[in-house]
Amino acid sequence: MSSTPRHIVVAINPSAAFGKNPAAGEQTVSALEAAGYRVTALRAENYDLLRGQLNRALTLTPDALVVVGGDGMVSLAVNMVAQTSVPFAVVPAGTGNDLARGIGLPVGDLSSCISKMVESLSREPERLDLGRITSVDGSEVRWFASILSAGFDAIVNERANAMHWPKGKSRYTLALLLELFALKPVRYSLTVDGVHREESAMLISVANNSTMGGGMKVTPEASMRDGLLDVFVLRPLSRLRFLRLFPRVFAGTHVTEPEVVIERGKTVVLDAPGIVAYADGERVWELPAHVDVVPAAVRVFV
DSSP states (O other): OOSSOOEEEEEEOTTGGGGTOTTHHHHHHHHHHHTTOEEEEEEOSSHHHHHHHHHHHHTTOOSEEEEEESHHHHHHHHHHHTTSSOOEEEEEOSSOOHHHHHTTOOTTOHHHHHHHHHHHTTSOOEEEEEEEEEOTTSOOEEEESSEEEEEHHHHHHHHHHHOOSSOTHHHHHHHHHHHHTTOOOEEEEEEETTEEEEEEESEEEEESSSOBTTTBOSSTTOOTTSSOEEEEEEOOOOHHHHHHHGGGGGTTGGGGSTTEEEEEESEEEEEOTTOEEEETTEEEEESOEEEEEEEEEEEEOO
C-alpha cells in the first residue's frame, strides 16, 4: 500500500438481518482503519437517506465502496457504481447474501468475511456481469447482481414486505404458506433473444447468479462471468406438488423435474398482467420489463 491511505467509503445498513448484526458496521470500519485505509462511514435510518449520502460520497471518487448488509445493500451498490470506475466489496450481514455466496464468501462467519474483504482490497477487482432492467419506454433503468423474479415468489415478497411479524426468514416462509392458498398459473409473454412465446407458469426468473432468497439454488449453473442470463420457468403444478418440489431448490436438484425449464440468452422481454418484478429482493415495478446482460459491468473485490 502507498504511504497515503486509500479512501474507502463504507455504507452500513443499520437494520441488516433485522438488526441481528448491529456491530457489523463498526467491525468493518475498525478492520479497514487497522489496515491503514482512510474510511468514510455512512449510516442512515433508511435506504433513501443512505442513497443520498452515498451519492454525495461517490462524487469524490473514492478508491472503493464497501457495503455492509444483505442483497438490498448490494442492490444499492450496483445501482450506484455500475459502469463506473469505482469498485465495491460486500460484507454479508443481511438475510439473503446471495451475491456474497456467488463470489465465494464464507456467509455466516462475519469475522472471516471481514478479513477476506480486507485482504481482497489488495488485489485487482474482478469484472462481473450485471443484469439490466429497462422500462418499456426506456425512461427507467435498474441493475441487479443476482436474480430478477416475477411470479409466485414476487407475490410472496409483496406480502412479506407488508408484514411486521415475524422477523427474519420465517416471515418469508409464513408469507409463502399464506399465498400458497391462492397459487395459480400466470399467463406470460416471454421473448428470449428475439424468439417470442406465451407461457403458462407459476413463476419466471431471470438469473445472473445461481441463488436467490438466501441460498435457494434456483438456477444452479448460472454464472456472473459468462455473459448470459439463465431464464427459469416453473410450469403449472398442484399445491401438493409445489410443496414437495420446493425443498429441493436449496440443493438445486429441482432442475431435473418436468415442470422446470431453464434456457440461456442475452436479452429477455417479460410481461404478465398485475405481476410485480423483484430484483435482488428489491421491488422494481410492474411488468413489462426488458432485461439484458451487460458483461463486465461492475468491478467487485472477490
